[in-house]
Amino acid sequence: DVKVTQSSRYLVKRTGEKVFLECVQDMDHENMFWYRQDPGLGLRLIYFSYDVKMKEKGDIPEGYSVSREKKERFSLILESASTNQTSMYLCASSWDGIYGYTFGSGTRLTVV
Amino acid sequence: AQKVTQAQTEISVVEKEDVTLDCVYETRDTTYYLFWYKQPPSGELVFLIRRNSFDEQNEISGRYSWNFQKSTSSFNFTITASQVVDSAVYFCALSEEANRDDKIIFGKGTRLHILP
Numbered sequence: 001d002v003k004v005t006q007s008s009r010y011l012v013k014r015t016g017e018k019v020f021l022e023c024v025q026d027m028d029h030e031n032m033f034w035y036r037q038d039p040g041l042g043l044r045l046i047y048f049s050y051d052v053k054m055k056e057k058g059d060i061p062e063g064y065s066v067s068r069e070k071k072e073r074f075s076l077i078l079e080s081a082s083t084n085q086t087s088m089y090l091c092a093s094s095w096d097g098i099y100g101y102t103f104g105s106g107t108r109l110t111v112v
Numbered sequence: 113a114q115k116v117t118q119a120q121t122e123i124s125v126v127e128k129e130d131v132t133l134d135c136v137y138e139t140r141d142t143t144y145y146l147f148w149y150k151q152p153p154s155g156e157l158v159f160l161i162r163r164n165s166f167d168e169q170n171e172i173s174g175r176y177s178w179n180f181q182k183s184t185s186s187f188n189f190t191i192t193a194s195q196v197v198d199s200a201v202y203f204c205a206l207s208e209e210a211n212r213d214d215k216i217i218f219g220k221g222t223r224l225h226i227l228p
Contacts, residue, residue, distance in 0.1 A: 009155075031214050040121070042220030043203070050214070088155065097207040097214030098145045100162055106155035 003027075006091050006104035013111050019078040021107050023091030029102075030095060032074035034058075034066065037088040037106075049074055081111045114139050116206050118219035125194055126227050133189045133222045135204030141165075143209040146180065146187045147216065151201040163187065191224075199226045 007022040025032065033048040035058075045058030047066040055066050063085060067075045074093075078085055088108050092101035115138040125131045137146065148160040161171060163180050171178045175192045191198050204219040 033215075040220070043218045045215070048215070056213075090155075090157065092157075094214060094216075097211075097216050098209055100145075100147050100159055100205075100207070101157075101216060102159070103149075103157040108155070 004091055004093050004102050004104040006089075006107050008107050009105060011107055011109045013078075013081050013109065015082060015111055017078075017081045017111075019081045019109070019111075021076040021078075021089055021091075021109070023074045023076070023093075023104055024072050025074075025093040025102070026072065027093060027095070027102065028071070029093035030071075031093060031097070032068065033092040033094075033101065034064075034074065034076045035090045035092065036060070037090055043090065046076065083111050085109065086111045114141075114206055114208055114211070114217050116204050116217050116219035118202075118204055118222050120222045121220070122223045122225070124225040124227060127196055128193050130190060130192050131194050131224065133191075133202050133204075133224065135187045135189065135219060137185050137187065137204070137206045139185075139206060139208055141208040141210045145207045145209070147203075147205040147207070148178065148187075148189050149203040149205065149218075151203065151221070153200070157203065160189075194226045196226050196228055199224060 004025045034046045035043045049068045065077045091104040094101045117136045144165045146163045149157040151157045177190045179188045201221045203221045207216045
């Protein structure tokens with residue numbers, strides 16, 4: 001069964017901490033994406049990557065960075081966590097957008 | 113510009129009722145793909161259906177059916193005889209073939225409550 005795995009389902013971090021959210025896919029997909037989901041705002045794209053060591057900013061990249069050292073792994077980094085980054089974070093991967101994305105289960109991050 | 117609008121933010125129906133979730137899209141591309149995803153309380157978005165712009169046939173899968181109408185740029189989703197397990201957030205999405213950055217545009221979602 002093909003999968004996108006996010007390392008944590010729930011995470012609580014303190015303001016100012018550096019936070020790593022990990023995402024691994026086993027489908028050999030080229031493309032990987034990070035979204036955050038907030039009530040009333042839908043899914044907002046933070047960063048995406050089309051290949052190893054490549055990254056592109058999405059709609060709301062401020063306060064975030066990403067790393068893609070291996071094809072199967074795409075990490076989202078909160079350099080200095082703030083309370084307004086409390087959210088649900090979803091990772092997705094695809095071979096080609098016209099076939100849709102496969103999503104992970106999400107990480108619900110709370111910054112206190 | 114590409115856009116997906118799900119005007120219904122939240123819907124509540126009683127179990128066994130039929131319910132239709134609306135989706136209207138905008139695109140300049142002649143070749144595009146439409147999707148529906150379901151997000152149950154567990155959080156993962158689950159793929160339900162993919163439709164290309166050249167196939168306007170309605171699709172039925174069990175209690176689920178989809179009505180694609182290019183004339184009104186709509187791709188509506190109907191659940192017949194709803195069940196409590198259908199409670200979820202449903203997202204409609206659009207991907208354009210000409211848009212080679214492979215991004216999918218999502219609507220903001222419709223939260224569906226099925227009341228027992």
